[in-house]
Amino acid sequence: MKLKSASIAILLMAVVLFPAVNSEENETENYSFSGNVYTNDGFPANLTSIKFNSMQSIWSSEGTYDYGAVPSGIHTARAYFMNDGHTVVYRKVLVDSDTSIDWYEGKNWATFKLLDEQGMPVSGESDATVEILETGESLTLHGVVSELGPYDIGAYYNIRVDHGTDSGPHQHVHFRMEPGSSSNPWPNDFEFRPGHNSKYGYLLNPMGAPVTGAMVSIGSTSTVTNDDGFFLLQNLEIGVIETLVAQQWGIEITDPVSVEVSAGEGWFNLTSTLEPRMPVPAEFTTQITTTAMEPVDIAWETGLHTDFTSLYMNGDLVYKGNRESFLFEPTEPGTHVFQLESFNSNGSILGDRSLQVVVLPPQSASDLWSSGMSWSYHIISTPEYHQNKTYTAIGTEIVEDAFGEDLDTYVLRVTDEAYGEGEKAFRWVDSENLLNVKTFWSDAPESSSYYQQGHLGWRFSYNGLTANLLSGSHPDSLHFNRTNIIGVPGHPNGYDDTLNTVQITEGVEITTPAGLFTTTYISITDDSDGVVSWELWYNSTVRNYVRIIDRIPGSHSDSVIYDLTSFDVPTAPSFLTETNKLFHTDSYVIQWADYQGASSYDLYENGDLIYTGEETNFRTHDREDGAYAYEISATMPNGEVVQGEGIDIEVLFILQPPEFTLPEETITHTSDVSGGILVEWSVMTAQEETVLESQCGVNIQCQTEVDSRLMEEISWFQVTAEKDGVTEVLYRGPDNTMIFSEEESGQYRIRVQAHIDSRGSTSEYSDSIFIIVDIEPERTSWGMIGFVIFTLIAALILMKWRDEVPDK
Structure with missing residues (x-):
C-alpha cells in the first residue's frame, strides 16, 4: 500500500512539473544588443536610429547605443544615420549570445550561409572558406550566418568560396554592396552550395549605355539589372546547359543563347539586340490649378506610338481610352495628383510630370494667403551659387515699411536644407503686392553671431496717384527704398533709393520646374541708368510669383533668379512647427x-x-x-x-548655460565698496517659438525669463574667476548668488556653469562678466618718518658732542 501511494505521488509530481520543464525548454533566450555608430571616416556619428526587427527604434548617444535584451535567432537590424547623410543600412543579424555591432555610415556587411549538396543548411563546422578578393579577408564558414565587412556601399566585390578538396571547384560571386531597404533588408546575403556557381555581367544597349530594370534569366533563375546594368544569377548547377535571355517590358531584347555553367569566374556580359519602340509619354496641357469645388477640365496631348492612355488620380485609375481630356468634379477639399500612363503592345510608360489640382476649403475672400501655404524655389545667384528654399506663411503682422507707413504683411518662415542648427530666416511680405517689406537672417550660433536685416519700401503709382501692382489700374512708376543692416563687424550697411518705370504685360507663358504657367509679367526699370532691376512673373493660381529676377538683390550677388519648383495650399489642418x-x-x-x-x-x-x-x-x-x-x-x-x-x-535635452543678472555691466571694486560685490545668475528660458511676439528684438531672439522649473532641479552651480591666465573656483553650491570680495588688484573674468544630477547634464560655461579690483595700499607719510629720523640723529650727535666737550 505504501509503495502504491509513493508511485501515485511520484506520478502526480511528474505531471505537475513536466509543463514547467517543457515551458522552460521552449522559452526563447534573450541577449544584449549594443555597439557604436561611426561616420564613414571613423569618427563617432551624430544622432543615429537603431531598429531591431519591427521593435521600437532607439537613438544613439555620443556614438554608442544599447538596445537592451533581444530574442535569440536570425533577425533584421537597421541603422539610420539621421545627421550624417540621412542614409540607412540594413543587414541580417544572428543573435546567439550577447551581440555587439559597430555601424559605419556608407558601409555594410556581406553575410553568408552554407548549404550541403542537397541544398540544406549546414549548421555545424565545415571545411569551406570564403574570401573577399579585393581585401584579402577570409573566414571559415560555420553555423547558419557568417559575415565579412563592413565594406563601402556602391562598390563591387569578388567572393571566392573553396568548399574543400573533396567538395568540388571554387565558387565565385561578383556583387555590388547595397544599403538595403525595408522591402529588401538582406541585400548582401549569399548562399553557397557545393557543385554550383554563378553567372554575372553587364547588360548594355547597342550604344554602350547600361540597360536598367531588365530581367535576365537562366532556366528558372532570374534577376533584374541594377542602374549600372549589372546582373547576378546565383547557385546554378555546374555542368548544366541552359538558355540565357534578357527581357524588358515583356519583350526579349537579346537573342537567346545557350550557356554552360562551369567552375571559376562567371562573367557573361550581354548586349541588347532590340530596342522596343515604346510609346512617347503623354503630357498635360492643363496647368497646376486651384479650385473652390468647381469642375476642372484636365487636358493632355497623347505621344507617338500610343494605343491608349490611362489617367490616374492619387494612384487610382479614373479614365482609360483614346480621349485627351477628362472633367474632374471635386467632392471635397484636398490636393489631387494626376498622372498619365501611355500604352502600346510593347509596354507602357509614365508621363514625366504629374498635375496637381488643389481643391480649396472655405476661406475668407479677402485673404490672398493663409497660414500653412508654402512655395519652394530653386535659386541661382551670380556668381553661380545654387540654393533650394521654401517659404511658408506662418501668420500676419503690421510692419512699418522703409517710408514709415504701417502695412499689413504676411510673415514667412524660410527653410533651407543647407541651414545649420539654429540658423533662421524670415520675410514680411506686403499683403497687396506680395513684395518684401522686411527681411531677416541670422547665422547658426555655432558658426557666428552675424545677421542681416532689410527694411524695404515700394510706392507704386499711376499718373502720380497710388496704384496697386496686382489689381486695379496698372502702375507706371515706382519709388523704391531699402536699408540693409549688416550685422557683421566692420561691414557697412547698404542703402538704395531709386525711381523706376513699371511695364506690365498680361498673358505671358513661362515654364519653371513646377510647370507651365500663364502669368502677368512685370518689368521694373531704373530711370537713372536704364537697367531692368526686377522682372517678375505672377500667376493667380499659385497666388505668388513663379519666377523672379532680381538684379539689385542687396547682397554680394550681382543677380538672383528664383524659379518655383512646387507650392502647397493646405486643405486640412497643418502644423507650423517644422517636422524633424x-x-x-x-x-x-x-x-x-x-x-x-x-x-x-x-x-x-x-x-x-x-x-x-x-x-x-x-x-x-x-x-x-x-x-x-x-x-x-x-x-x-x-x-x-x-x-x-x-x-x-x-x-535631446541640453542644459543651457546660466546667465548673469547682477552685476549688469563691468564694475570696479575699490576699498570704498564695503562687503564686496553681489553676483547673481539664473537659468533662463528663451521665448522664441514665434517671430510674431512684439517683444522680439532685431535678431528674432525674444526676451528671456527665469526658468523656475529648471532652477529647482539644479544640483550645483560653479563660479570661476580667471586673472592673468590663472583660473580658480570661487563658489560651488546650490545657491544662485555669491559675494565677490577678492582683494588683489586686477581684472577678473567671471563665468558660471550649472549641473543637474538627475539628468546627468552639465552646461557649458556662461558668457563672461568682468570685475576690476582697484584697491590702493595704505599711504605712509615719508615726511614724518624723515623728521623722526632727523631728530634721532641730531639727538645722538648732540649727546656725543656733550660727552667730548670738557667741562669748564
Missing part, C-alpha cells in the same frame, strides 16, 4: 495653422490626446529624450472632424 525639428529642451511649443471655420482642435502626441481647445499652440513640459509624433485634427461646427497631417520631432 530637434529640440534641446524638455519644454517646447507645438504650433499649427488656423483652419478656416474650425471650432476646436485636438492635438495628439504618440497617439495620446494631450490638448483640446481653440488655441493654435500648446506647450509641452518634462518630455524625456526621444522621438515624438504629433497629429492635429479640427472639429467643425457641424461635428465633422478634419484630420491633418502629422509631424515628427526629436528631443
